[in-house]
Each structure stands twice: as C-alpha cells, then as structure tokens.
Amino acid sequence: MGFDVTYVGAYDWPGPTYREQNLSPHFREIVTPLTQVHFHLDAWIRWCAGGQTVIDTTIPYLLRCSPRFGSLAEAEAKDSRVIIISHPWVYPYVPRRPDELLFYDSHNCEYLVKKKILGSTVAGQLLAAGVRRLEGKLCREADLIFACSLGDSDQLSRLYGVSKEKIVLVPNGVDIEEIRPAHRQEKIQAKHDLGLPLERPLLVFVGSGYQPNYEAASFIVPQIAGKLPGCHFYIVGGVRDSFEARTQETARALPNITWTGTVDNQRKLIIYKACDIAINPMFSGSGTNLKMLDYFAAGLPVISTPAGARGLELAGNACVICAGEHFVKEIDCLLSDPVRRDELGQRARRVATEHFAWPGIAKQATEAIRNALEKEKANAFARPA
Template sequence: MNARPRFCVLDMQVIDPPTGGGRQRLLGLFGALGGPTSYVGTWDWRGRPERRQMLTATLEEHLVPLSPAQFDAVDRESAGIAGGTVIDITFHRLGTLSPDYVAAARAAAAAADVVVFSHPWCWPLVADALRPEQLLVYDAHNVEGLLRVGLLDDGGRGTDLAREVVRLELAMCRAADLVLACSVEDAEGFAALYGIDAAKIRIAANGAFADAVAPAPAGERDALRAQLGLDGTTAFFIGSDYGPNADAARFIADRLAPALPAMRFVVAGGVGASLGGRNLPANVTVTGTIEEAAKRDWLRAADIAVNPMFGGSGTNVKMLDYFAAGLPVVTTATGARGLRGAAGAMRLAESLGFAAALRGLAADAPLREAMSAAARRAVERHYAWERLSPAAGRLLARHGAAKGRDAPFFSVVVPTFRRHAHLDRLVARLARQDCRDFEVVVVDQSEEPWAGAGRDHGVPLHYLHTDLRGAVAARNTGADLARGAVIAFTDDDCEPHPGWLEGARAAFDDPDVVGVEGLILSDKVGDPDWRWVTNDGFEGIGFMTANLFVRAAAFHRLGGFDPDFEEPHFREDTDLGWRLQAIGLVPFSREAWVFHPPHPRREERESLEARSRFFEKDALLLRKHPGRYPDLLRREAQWTHNPHFRAHLLRGAERYGVTVPEDLLALMG
C-alpha cells in the first residue's frame, strides 16, 4: 500500500449540505483521513445534474444522478410499503438501472487502496471489481438489519424487504476486513445477530464539528438570548421528523412543559411538524426546520438540553451537538445509548423522573457549570470530527498496510507518558520474551516523541505519538491498531518475566476463555510510605491493566475500556474484567507474571491524598455494576486504612448522579 493511501467511500446520498446525521458522518469521518479520498454518491430525488466538488483539502464529492428508469422502479417497489420510499434498501438490485453511477463507483473503487461502503447498499454493484489486496471496510451507520425489521416488518412485502436487508448486511459484514460500528451496542448487535468475528469490529463513533459549535462567551450569549427573545431558563431539543423524535417532542409538550411552567422549551427542526394542530402550552416554542447557523444560535443561547428518547437505534447525533455547545443534558438511557466518556455531562432520567431531574438541574447553577465543562471536554476528547477523522485514517492505513500478512498471536499494548527511560527498559525486556509470536504497539502521549521509536528493538513495533491524554484513550487506541488475536496490556514501568507471554498462551486454547489475569508482584507490600501494586491473593475481582490479556474479539465486541473512567483513569480495568466475565472465562495465571516497581508516596503524584481522588470512579463502577460493586467494596475495605476514601466516593456519586445505597454508607461508618 502507498505510504499515503488512497481512499474511496461509496454511498447513495449527498454529503453537501451536511444536514442530518448520515451526511454529517460522511463529511466528519472521511473529511481528513490523511490521504486523497473520493466519495461517489447521488441524489435520491429526480432532476439533478452531475456534480463534483472538493469538500475538504482531501475529500472530493462526486454525485452522479440516477436514471429515470431507476426512479420508476423504486416507485413501483414503494407502493404499499409503510414508510414510503425504499430507494436505499433496493439500491443493490435497482442500481444497475443507473449505469453512469455504477461506472463512476467502480472506477473510484479501482483507483483506491481502501474501499469503504458507507451503508451496504452499493457493495453488490462493485464487489466483483475489487482486488484482494484492497482493504474492504463496512461503515455501519446502524445495524441496518435490526433497524429495517423494526420499520418494515408488516407480514407482507415490507417483511420481504427487511429480510433482504438482513441478507445483504450479513454478506457485507462477512466480506469486509473491518466493520466500523457507531457504538458498543451496535458492535454487540453485529456479533450477536450475524455471528461475525468481533475481532474485525472497531468503534468509529459519531461526532460533532467542535470548531464550528462552541459555547458562546457571556456577552455574546446574552446578545443571542435577547435576539431570540429568551428570558429565564431555556431547555432545547432538536430532531428530524422521525418517529422516536416525534414521541420525544410530544412528551415535552404534554408532560414536561405543563410540569415546569417557568421553563421555556424550544423544539427545533423538522420534528416540530409532529406538534402541528395541537394546543401547545405557552412555554413551548416550535421553530420548524432551521439552517445550521440558526441551530448554532439556539444551542449557544440555551441553558439545558433535553433528550427524552424512548426508541430508535444508534447514537443520537443531537447529543454531540449539545455537548459541543457546552449544554448540560437531561436524557433517558435510550437517548444516551452509545455515548461514553461523557458521564459527567448528563443526568439520566426516565419518564416518571424526567421533570424532577430537569427541575433540580435548573436550580443548581454550580452543577450546570460543571456539567457544561464536562460536556465540552467530552467532545474535544472523544467526539470531535477534527480528531476522529485522522484517527480513522490511521486505523485504515495501518490495517490496509498489513493486509495479506500473517497476524501475530499477541499484540502487547503499552501506553506511555513522560517515562521514555522506563519505556526503553520495558521494550528491552519484551525483546527477551520466550514467546516470539507478538508485536508491540506503543501509544505515546508525551510532549516530545520517544527517541527510540525509529530503532530496531528486535521485535515488530508500531509507534504512535499523540496529543490525546489519558491511559484509557491510549489503550483503546493501541487496541484498535493491534493485529494480534490476543491483546496483552501492561504498563510502561512494568518488568515482564521472560515467560510472561508464554505463560498466558495455553489458556487461550480453550475457546471459552476471553481473557487472562496475570500475576502482578511488587516490593514494599504493606509499607505505607510506598504505593505498591499487586494482585496476589486478590485475583478474580479487581483486575489491573498492568497485566491483563484479552482476546481481541471479546475486547472489540465489548467496545474496550469505557472512557467514562478517564480523568483520572481508574477502575476501567475492573469494569472491563467484569464485563469479560459476563461473556466468558477469565482465569488467573501465576506463570504469566510481571513485576511492578513500587513508587514512593513522597512523590506528589503518588501521595495518598492525590491517589485517593481516583476513588471518585467507584461511583461509576457502582452505577454500572450494582450487583458486584458491594463485594469489591467489602473485600478492599479501603475506608479502614484510607481516611480520604469515603469522601471521594461520595464526591463521585454527586458528580455522576449516583445514589450510594444506605447499607454501603452504614458499612463505611
């Protein structure tokens, strides 16, 4: 593959203007891949001419109109189908009626190193023109099979078409080298519904253009509010005229607005049509369809965003716009699905408690301010297209360059930050491993690149220098780039025994084993003047990334480490270990051991006070695993030797909106 690979993206929709989630994903995800990118699409309505234009420095949009014969055939297929047109889901059959489009798509695919099908609709029209050395990627906006069954299953022709979608998507998933899913839920859906190898699934989240939508400075915000006629607390909701959005709009008008008469509710976008003809409360404003500039104004003028979604699939792109504008959000769990790394930015509430949650947030200015900062931070770290697109380019280039080469059994993933001397020693130890069937992936978050990156260390080594801080993000990034059947995690200051990898390998002969917890040894155990790290005698419950092996298929099926446990990173390994145990076996190995040097408590970053702040994350662990956390709490008994533990647990509970059960509070005294 070329050092700067050529990308081709195929779909049957328009990118520009980027209105709606699908178009925004096309522009955002593929706008800055790092190599020339050709997009071939079309209009799904009649009478438009051919169009070519550069949308970004690397992304060209080429729109080829469909033939009248195809539109006529679509009209016939749509007759009697609930929901109207079926131009997308019949495209794989009827696209042959538009030879100009097919020729353009095949030509663009032939010239590319990486071919991406955004939706599966175009793939059968191009499949026989693809070459074995090309990387074939399915960018899945949804699990289309599940979505279309829900929309079309009428016991008649709609059911037949839905089954056609399932068969098409299954074939697309099987043919693809990589499947890009929008969320962990979708990744699980692909693995469960289609039985595809989850090792080839990666999460490519939806995003927002962070540079375009940002919180307004105070003076500008005041001017916007005056211009829009806003006075008092304003809650904002936007959506297209789509069933679940319409249900949410009616919930706002019928339930929230009457319950909170002092609050202004703004319902923006095409969803406003669902409220037509209703006698709306005086505190509900319906804008109708609005342009992007107007949407930005409303986002930057509002105080709170609401997302009372009770159905639908995939992630809600509107949530990312809310976060980008720094809006704290009250949402249902359905509305928050697929969004990680934003726990501090939103409050979860269901139908009965939604108004109360909104009322409480409106009355708590410091909480709104903290949530606003967390919302913006979540976008900048996890959901900015400006960051997501280059990361996708690196992912596709890495796997494209490796296509056709045998994959190693292990990928050793190492995050590092300002400890290049430690990294030198670690890589030297890895070079002395008894097992030779492995690669090393280093994700370096230091300000300056590692001097050893270009040297031959005697092991295959892939190095990435990034400005994105956080061990959780680094490990997930490393795992995305990894090619091994098993991902081995360790820390840059650890010292693996020469038999470390070999000691874990045999366990994976059992297909039910999804991970292995390796032994961690340390000095100064029990000495309060040192922070020592060991799991000896505490196996099977805590889990630590200093020594953790995960089958790649299981890791990607579960979406890896949960970035909600970042800042500071803590308990992400426990959370992953427990999720792994829910789908398979995670035995403990004393043969696969590493030594973790202790760190003196006199160092500020290692002091008991500084490290105790990490226990804020216990509140998240409690929320995600209410049945398991009490056992961990009792076995660790942190409150018996750490006077700061209880306060930080409760601070985390307040930060993330978690209720600590009374029996646990009583246990800690």
C-alpha cells in the same frame, strides 16, 4: 491524512443536479441525482410500507433505475486500493477487485433499526429481512468494520457471526471549534435574536424526521412541554414535518413550543447559545445520537433517556440519564440549581473535547486503515507466485 479520497454518493431527494468538486487537495466529491422513475417506484413501496420512509432500504433494489451511480462507482473503484461502504445500501452496485480491501463504515446496526420501524406491514417486514441479508453479507465479506459504539459492535458480531477482531471502534464526532459554549453576553444576545426573554428557560431538542425522533417529539409535547408551561421549547429539524404528517394535527398546538423545521448551521448555533437545557428523550434506535455530541460541544447540561445516551459510555457523569417519566422532575431540579447546570455543561464540553473531537477520531480511523494496508501487503508477499 495521507490518502487521496473520492466520495461517490447520490441525492435521495428530487431536485439537485450532478455535482463534482474538490473539497480539498486530497478529497474529491461526486454526487449524482436519482431518477424520477426511481422516486416513483420508491413512493409506491413507501405506500405499501404504511408511509414509512424507505428511500434507503429500497436502494439495493431500485438503484438500477439510476444507472449513473453504478457507472461512477465502478469507474472510481477500478483503481482504488480501498473501498469504504458507508451504510450497506449501495454495496450490490460497487464492484471489487480480489486485491482490493473492503471496509464497512457502519452507522447503526441497520437491521435492528429497520425491523422496529418497518415491522408493522408485510412490505416493511420484507424490506427489513432484505436489510438483514445485505448487512450480514457486507459484514462477512468486509476486511474491516467501523462501528460507532461498543453496543453496535456487539450486535453486529452476534447477529452476523463476525469476529470482533475485525471490528474497530470509530465513534461519531463533533466539530468542537464550530460548536462552543456561550459566554453570558452571547447567551443574552442569542435569546434576544430568538425573541425570548432572558429569564425564561429555553429547552432544546434536535431531530430529523427519523422514526425514533418522531417518538421523542410525541413524548415531549404532552409529557414535558405540556407540564412545564413556564419553559419555552425549541424542537429543531425535520421532525416537525414528520410529527404533523403522522398525527394529523398542527405542530403549533402548544404556545410554549417553537417548531423550527430544518435550519442552517448558523441558526442552530444561535439556538444552542440561547439554550439552558438540552433534552433527548429517545426510546429506540441504534448507533450514537449526533445531537448528544452537539449538546456536549456546546457545553449544555443534558437530560437523556438511556436510549438517547447509547454508545456514549464515557458520558455517564456528563449528563443526567433517567427514564422518560422523570424528565419533568429532573428539569425542575436543574432549573433551580444553576451551579449544577454549569458543572454538567463543563463536564459535557470536556467529554466532547477529549473523546469526540474529529481530529482524534480521524487519527484512529487512519491508523486502522494503515494497519489493514500493511497487513494486506505482508500477506501479498507471503502468497506463492
């Protein structure tokens, strides 16, 4: 890419220790743990917010309890030409010189997401209001904003009064070399590895413990899996723990659902190879769903709600988009039409390859950064001495 990059981050879970490593000749990573005091205070605020995850939204207030991050960020920012803030949370702790460019790498319109998730308690509402203030400040002060989708670009511009001229569309991407469509023999082997008969359809949903994924899983169990006993469902990721904690029931209630919990990449690739249809019945959220890009790269036929396909304006003919109440009908239609399944999978793979492969996206981001640097250089020459 032509830049020397240093990433400074923090582990937002207890256990790991300080880590510093060179991931490539031009990419250095520094990650520091948060303190126990930080985690204890976050746990109390989480309780006040009705048990919702708030480790990100409390960072602007609690990161002073983990002072090593601030020291590291200040030291690395001191000699940088560009500071990129990924998510708004740490912005108050990253000092900026007047001649330094500031970019905001936006993954969502965070305020709208947090307003929905945290709106049921007073503590949550206060946190969401803080997100709006912080995100707005960062958007207005940034020289450039990276947005994942046109929808996010519109929302950030409208909410915070920023010009769309400084918002650059840099979509999420996928590693199309690591995630590839399965040949028939690979599918047979993958189903064997999972202990599933070849003739039994496998449907997959992937999700973290994020609130919109919990909503989707809560829909899948009774409204899809419960009505399709002849299909097997793999629900992959941390959403299992979220589902069990919030519903106070075992996630293994239906025999045709396997809840894997968090899996490594190798296991996830086996699941994708065994999969017949990927589903994404999301009803809320912002940004783009990374799982959709995984599904596309794997060449899977996909059924999604409009919310699940948000930000993928190019994906309209590469997947089935329908309301939640039509999922069972659409699944039955695809299972009875293998030719259409293959066509959808091929289109999905083509969309992933042509529009969401990381090398192309990195090139877009690089060009935007170079243009901003050239513009700043020209402005510096134009300023009077």
